[in-house]
Amino acid sequence: MRDVLIGLAAALIVILMWHQSGFIPLVLLAGLFLVLFRFSNLKTPRFNALGREKPGRKQIGFNQIGGQEVAKKELLEALDFVLKPQDISHMGIRPLKGVMLVGPPGTGKTLLAKAAAGYTDSSFLSVAGSEFIEMYAGVGAQRVRQLFSSCRSKARRENKKSAVLFIDEMDILGGKRGTHSSHLEYDQTLNQLLVEMDGLSGNDEINILVIGATNRPEALDSALLRPGRFDRIVQVDLPDLEGREQILKLHLKNKPVDEAVDLAKIARETFGFSGAHLESLANEAAILAMREKQTRILEKHILEAIDKVIMGEKLERKPGREELWRIAVHETGHALVSEAIKPGSISTVTITPRGKALGYIRQQPERDYYIYTGDHLQQQIAVLLGGAVSETLLLGNRSTGSAADFNQAVELAKRIIGAGLSSLGVVSIKDLPRGILHRSIQQIIGAQEQWVSAVLARQKELILEIAHYVLEKEKITGEILRQKISHRKEAC
Numbered sequence: 020m021r022d023v024l025i026g027l028a029a030a031l032i033v034i035l036m037w038h039q040s041g042f043i044p045l046v047l048l049a050g051l052f053l054v055l056f057r058f059s060n061l062k063t064p065r066f067n068a069l070g071r072e073k074p075g076r077k078q079i080g081f082n083q084i085g086g087q088e089v090a091k092k093e094l095l096e097a098l099d100f101v102l103k104p105q106d107i108s109h110m111g112i113r114p115l116k117g118v119m120l121v122g123p124p125g126t127g128k129t130l131l132a133k134a135a136a137g138y139t140d141s142s143f144l145s146v147a148g149s150e151f152i153e154m155y156a157g158v159g160a161q162r163v164r165q166l167f168s169s170c171r172s173k174a175r176r177e178n179k180k181s182a183v184l185f186i187d188e189m190d191i192l193g194g195k196r197g198t199h200s201s202h203l204e205y206d207q208t209l210n211q212l213l214v215e216m217d218g219l220s221g222n223d224e225i226n227i228l229v230i231g232a233t234n235r236p237e238a239l240d241s242a243l244l245r246p247g248r249f250d251r252i253v254q255v256d257l258p259d260l261e262g263r264e265q266i267l268k269l270h271l272k273n274k275p276v277d278e279a280v281d282l283a284k285i286a287r288e289t290f291g292f293s294g295a296h297l298e299s300l301a302n303e304a305a306i307l308a309m310r311e312k313q314t315r316i317l318e319k320h321i322l323e324a325i326d327k328v329i330m331g332e333k334l335e336r337k338p339g340r341e342e343l344w345r346i347a348v349h350e351t352g353h354a355l356v357s358e359a360i361k362p363g364s365i366s367t368v369t370i371t372p373r374g375k376a377l378g379y380i381r382q383q384p385e386r387d388y389y390i391y392t393g394d395h396l397q398q399q400i401a402v403l404l405g406g407a408v409s410e411t412l413l414l415g416n417r418s419t420g421s422a423a424d425f426n427q428a429v430e431l432a433k434r435i436i437g438a439g440l441s442s443l444g445v446v447s448i449k450d451l452p453r454g455i456l457h458r459s460i461q462q463i464i465g466a467q468e469q470w471v472s473a474v475l476a477r478q479k480e481l482i483l484e485i486a487h488y489v490l491e492k493e494k495i496t497g498e499i500l501r502q503k504i505s506h507r508k509e510a511c
Contacts (some may be wrong), residue, residue, distance in 0.1 A: 079133045085269045086262025086294060087127055093253045094118060094131055098139050098228070115250045116219045117229040119189065121236045122255030125295025128232035131255065132185035135230060142174035142182040148192035151208050159192075159208030167215045171225045181226040189231035190238040209240060216248045257293055260286055260387050266294050270301035277315045285321055288366055288383045292328075300324050322367070326381065331374030338377060345410060346370045346378040347486040349420055352409020352475060353380045354500060355482065357402045359474050363501070368485075369494040377420065383497070393440035396431050401467045403428045408471045409482055432463040481507045 081091050097115045100107050107114060120128040129145070136143035146166060151159040166184070174182040186192060196206045219227055231249060233239065243249060258266055264286040271282075289297065303324035308316045327333075338346065347370050354368045357380065370378040388395070407421035436459055439445035443459055475482065485503055489495050 079130060079137055081131075081134045081138060083269065084127055084130050084134060084294075085265030086258030087131065087255060088262070090120070090122075090127075090131060090253050090255045093251065094120075094135060095138070097251055098135055102139055113247075114226070115228065116216055116247065117231065117249035117251075119236070119239075119244065119249040119252045120230060120232040120255050121234070121252055123234055123257055123293060125293035126255045126257060127294045128255050129185065129187065130294075132183065132230045132232070135228070136183040136185075139181055139183065139228075140179065141228070142170070142177050142179040143185070144170050144173055144182065145185040145187065148186060148188035148190065151192050159205075160211035163208060163211040163215060167227065170227055174225045179225070181228065184227055184229045186229065186231045189233040189243075190235040193231070193233075193239050193243040195238065195240045196242075209243070213242055213248065257291060258297075260290075263289055263292060263297060266297045267301065270298050271316070274301060274305050275315045277317050280316070280318045280321060284383075285318075285325070287386075288322070288325055288381065290384055290387055296328055300328050303327050326367070326369075326373060329381075330376055330379065333371055333373055338372070342377075343370055344486070344490055345414060345418060346420065347489040348409050348413050348482060349406035349418075350378045350380055351482050351486045351489060352405040352407075353402055354405075354485070355409075355478055355504070356405030356471055356474060357382060358501065358504060360398045360401065363497070365497040365500055367494065367496060368489060368500060370489055371493050393435055393438075396435050396440070397463070397467055400428045400431050400464060401471050403431075404464070404468050404471050405475065408468065408475055412472070412475055412479060413482060413486075428464055428467075429460055432460040435463055436460070478507075 097118050100114045120131060151162050170182045170184050193209055196209060264282050267282050267285060304316050304321040307320040307323055350368050354365050357364045364382050365380060366383040367381045403424040406424055407417050410417050435441050437448045441459055
């Protein structure tokens with residue numbers, strides 16, 4: 020920008036001299052030039068001001084990160100190359116220049132990068148990919164040069180021999196070239212990053228390890244991921260059952276938790292939670308305990324916090340008695356179908372409005388599932404249809420409250436077809452005629468609706484009993500629900 024201003028000012032001076040203008044316009048132009056020059060020097064702040072870490076920050080160790088044992092192992096091996104340059108030189112190993120952390124949001128990618136800096140006793144600098152992109156061509160490339168220069172300068176000031184450079188949102192900075200038709204600023208910025216990484220060497224005064232993070236690896240340019248730049252791609256996935264229990268222990272360690280709390284049970288009920296979700300869960304549980312003026316966090320606080328993290332805060336609006344009865348019947352249908360398919364699967368049934376839901380059931384899988392059979396997917400469809408079928412059997416009609424259930428059922432049916440688990444065999448959904456696809460979805464859902472209708476038709480009195488209980492208490496636990504089911508079976 021400064022070069023542009025200087026060029027414009029010089030051109031104006033030449034034009035004025037050519038037209039033999041007076042002395043005063045030249046003085047004014049010179050003054051304007053000085054002002055513009057001064058402001059141009061106040062342009063982009065240098066990246067040493069964007070380092071996220073303050074002096075005296077608390078170091079994060081790998082032992083403070085739970086649920087990511089595989090990712091930590093891969094990253095630690097890469098960091099050993101930074102710690103032992105003589106050993107890797109003796110073995111003829113080329114030092115790794117970059118490590119790409121790939122995974123969903125909230126899984127601990129930034130924490131892993133900070134722990135890497137502490138583990139190697141390196142200087143740490145953190146930036147986001149969005150900070151590089153401007154509308155003016157060349158600015159992003161200049162910022163990349165400043166970034167690597169600032170990284171080396173920061174390491175020298177801290178008397179470090181190595182630096183860890185963490186770049187979050189790497190898909191913005193390193194997106195595939197040619198996909199941005201508006202201007203070439205993205206491509207120029209990425210090109211500069213590639214050049215800087217090519218210039219890294221194990222013999223440099225300051226050894227820099229670049230750690231990138233993204234939740235969209237498919238958007239990254241292939242040149243960025245080739246060996247010699249980002250040599251390793253480390254998957255930072257959602258924690259499994261054991262990992263969630265570890266993370267819960269870490270986040271509840273500084274909180275007064277009642278000894279009766281079963282963290283293994285809580286871990287089972289938080290399938291799909293990231294580390295960030297679990298941290299929020301621990302925090303919300305402490306808030307709920309404080310609201311009730313309790314000195315310790317009880318299991319009920321943690322269970323309610325799960326609902327809050329998933330669904331949101333309780334709503335002030337209260338449906339009328341007639342609507343509440345319909346909601347109770349609807350949710351009872353879901354619960355009974357789930358228990359018929361897999362006894363012990365229901366944790367809670369409630370008609371307390373949260374977020375956009377007027378009522379909901381929470382299931383507790385006995386373990387984490389990563390692949391599903393056709394039977395499992397069909398059973399999920401059956402549970403989704405339980406609410407609408409229950410309304411039809413007891414109230415004679417359905418409501419718009421089933422719309423979300425039907426949408427999910429359709430998506431599951433499409434998943435069955437796309438996985439080659441339907442009567443159509445192996446097909447390509449995108450090439451399948453819409454009429455055939457529609458009929459196949461109807462067949463899958465229709466078959467499950469018939470089965471659910473047969474199951475619930477034999478349990479009308481039980482639906483009424485449980486729905487009345489839920490209407491009165493607003494909630495029923497899985498234990499009480501199963502007691503009522505067991506008593507009804509014994510009575511029959």
